[in-house]
Amino acid sequence: MILEGRKFPITFLVYAEKGEPACRIADLCFKESYEKVIEECDIVTFEFEHVDEAPLQLAEDLGKLLPRLNSVVLKRARHLEKEFLKREGFPVPRFVTVEGGDEALRVLRDEFNNVGVVKKSEGGYDGRGQYFIRGDPDRYQFLREERGLFVVEELVNYDFEASIIAVRSGNEFRAYPPTFNYNEKGILVYNYGPYGNPEMIRLAEKLTEKLNYVGVMGIEFFIRRGKVMINEYAPRVHNTGHYTLDGAEISQFEHHLRAITGMELGETRLLSPSGMVNLLGVHYPPMDVLRYGSVYWYGKEVRRRRKVGHVNVVGKDLEDVRAKIENVMKLTYPNGLDL
Amino acid sequence: MILEGRKFPITFLVYAEKGEPACRIADLCFKESYEKVIEECDIVTFEFEHVDEAPLQLAEDLGKLLPRLNSVVLKRARHLEKEFLKREGFPVPRFVTVEGGDEALRVLRDEFNNVGVVKKSEGGYDGRGQYFIRGDPDRYQFLREERGLFVVEELVNYDFEASIIAVRSGNEFRAYPPTFNYNEKGILVYNYGPYGNPEMIRLAEKLTEKLNYVGVMGIEFFIRRGKVMINEYAPRVHNTGHYTLDGAEISQFEHHLRAITGMELGETRLLSPSGMVNLLGVHYPPMDVLRYGSVYWYGKEVRRRRKVGHVNVVGKDLEDVRAKIENVMKLTYPNGLDL
Numbered sequence A, B: 001m002i003l004e005g006r007k008f009p010i011t012f013l014v015y016a017e018k019g020e021p022a023c024r025i026a027d028l029c030f031k032e033s034y035e036k037v038i039e040e041c042d043i044v045t046f047e048f049e050h051v052d053e054a055p056l057q058l059a060e061d062l063g064k065l066l067p068r069l070n071s072v073v074l075k076r077a078r079h080l081e082k083e084f085l086k087r088e089g090f091p092v093p094r095f096v097t098v099e100g101g102d103e104a105l106r107v108l109r110d111e112f113n114n115v116g117v118v119k120k121s122e123g124g125y126d127g128r129g130q131y132f133i134r135g136d137p138d139r140y141q142f143l144r145e146e147r148g149l150f151v152v153e154e155l156v157n158y159d160f161e162a163s164i165i166a167v168r169s170g171n172e173f174r175a176y177p178p179t180f181n182y183n184e185k186g187i188l189v190y191n192y193g194p195y196g197n198p199e200m201i202r203l204a205e206k207l208t209e210k211l212n213y214v215g216v217m218g219i220e221f222f223i224r225r226g227k228v229m230i231n232e233y234a235p236r237v238h239n240t241g242h243y244t245l246d247g248a249e250i251s252q253f254e255h256h257l258r259a260i261t262g263m264e265l266g267e268t269r270l271l272s273p274s275g276m277v278n279l280l281g282v283h284y285p286p287m288d289v290l291r292y293g294s295v296y297w298y299g300k301e302v303r304r305r306r307k308v309g310h311v312n313v314v315g316k317d318l319e320d321v322r323a324k325i326e327n328v329m330k331l332t333y334p335n336g337l338d339l
Helices: A034-040 A053-061 A069-073 A078-087 A101-112 A137-145 A198-210 A252-260 A287-291 A318-332 B034-040 B053-061 B069-073 B078-087 B101-112 B137-145 B198-210 B252-260 B287-291 B318-332
Strands: A013-015 A028-030 A095-099 A115-120 A130-134 A149-153 A160-168 A173-175 A179-184 A187-193 A215-224 A227-234 A274-280 A294-297 A307-314 B013-015 B028-030 B095-099 B115-120 B130-134 B149-153 B160-168 B173-175 B179-184 B187-193 B215-224 B227-234 B274-280 B294-297 B307-314
Touching: A013 A034, A028 A034, A034 A053, A053 A069, A078 A095, A078 A149, A078 A227, A095 A101, A101 A115, A101 A137, A101 A149, A130 A137, A160 A198, A160 A252, A173 A198, A187 A318, A198 A215, A198 A227, A215 A252, A274 A318, A287 A294, A287 A318, A307 A318, B013 B034, B028 B034, B034 B053, B053 B069, B078 B095, B078 B149, B078 B227, B095 B101, B101 B115, B101 B137, B101 B149, B130 B137, B160 B198, B160 B252, B173 B198, B187 B318, B198 B215, B198 B227, B215 B252, B274 B318, B287 B294, B287 B318, B307 B318
Parallel strands: A013 A028, B013 B028
Antiparallel strands: A095 A149, A115 A130, A115 A149, A160 A173, A160 A179, A160 A215, A179 A187, A187 A274, A215 A227, A274 A307, A294 A307, B095 B149, B115 B130, B115 B149, B160 B173, B160 B179, B160 B215, B179 B187, B187 B274, B215 B227, B274 B307, B294 B307
16 A cells, blocks of 8 residues: 555555564554554554554544544454344345354254354454354364354355455545455455446445445455345455556555545546456465566565465456466466465 | 565665655665675666766676666767667667867758757756757857767657657567657657557667667657657666556566566556656646546655656547546646746
């Protein structure tokens, strides 16, 4: 976001430890005395919602947080988000909120015939804390001991997963075309677009309006026989929107900055079909990958399952994009994914 | 270039004064003890060729300078570049190299019938040190006192000016499509493409080969009735290639870094017709400009004629690009250009 934001006369102060990637390009990095820094800022935003609550709350209290805290609070527990979406009439998979793993397994048996997803309400991200149970509940008896809230959800037999990158400022809404997303073990592996259903854009507009949202939002969907359900939203720039750095005139990062600073929004059309492959727990890929696209290396320590970079590809058509993704996948994961 | 290069695992050490724009995002800025820093670097490159000679020479001596010094040396005086191009058989306007302004005016009268361009061989950039004489030599009598080498050149009655952004690595050559360039008083005001003549690409390939060039090169041409002449080349990323940040998958900046570090090159096709408007000696343009494109503000002090930013536009077709450029021009220069 800072790299894209350097074209604007904006100063970037980042709440991060020295040595984190953002600090190489920020005007200032801080972890101490965030109160003083936030008071100096005009606007406070975030690239990830599961962060220290105190600085977010302070920024909200000062009227500087965009997107506002209401969109973040719903993400602190899965049941809050799901109940909000259901209450507001959005199509979501059938689910029940329960207390404790024991009760979750009982509801799974009695109301879902032992086929469903049991999710811890708090602390989950990138597939963690989620258990896909397909008539084999005995393997999940360890959940009986777990406390806290759980969401038990139907296992949607979807045709594919898709997402939208939407942007909303005070009075404007825009959305990039939907993308097809390929996930494995709860982690996005690659995505490409345009691909999907215009209903997704209508739902994105309604959702951002309901939340009185300002900024970029990523919204994930399940698509089954042309029917669309919301899986979840992310109140920030989103992994499935990284391809906009190359496939669109204005990237999701620039659009987020435009929205939260009250600037005019720009075009969200794709200039050409495009996509992205995540670099998950691997070292810098072989140079041949550069034939097919642009490698974004984040400079993070490599750990298993960790997103340490991505490769953007742009094609003449979707077939070309898919072929490039396949080539990048083969070069990057010669022995297959290890997730 | 650094902003585009942050996607690579490259460390950027910049020869610049603290406070210059590059220093906000570089890993290190230095002006003192450049010897030590250059010795630590693997590769040394430049964004502008008219810079201190000693660090360039040292980098060349260590075999680290790319593009190599041979392409820079020719740019230190106009007659060196022109004589090289002529000697190598490239189409160039007719010219004569002379010593002193007095002799320049005599040659202009005797060999060019008092219609031509008198250029100081050294120290010119962005139209400085160039005099367009159209049968009115009396107004230029002040040149009689000037010493040093001059180039006297025919005044080409061209249909338009155009340029190519080429990139060459050890064994690969690529070129972005040509652009139409609109200059005023020797300064690029806007450009857009694709627009031009495939002959330009053939000449660019031949020129980069002759120079055994590595990196991105900008080459400016005059086009008259489909005939192409080289005006000059720039051994670096070029103002007429800024539009590649938005209109192409891989920008000229990324391609320069790929070429000089020996990485694979990528695509140079335009994803959509696109163009650029320079911000010349103006303050940050009105927000409405953001409707038409992306504003790149360099964070430099504003001075008359100075390039302090640019606006990239992308359109559905050339007509759309031209309309956007016109809108950006009107909003940016409501009282016309002051050059």
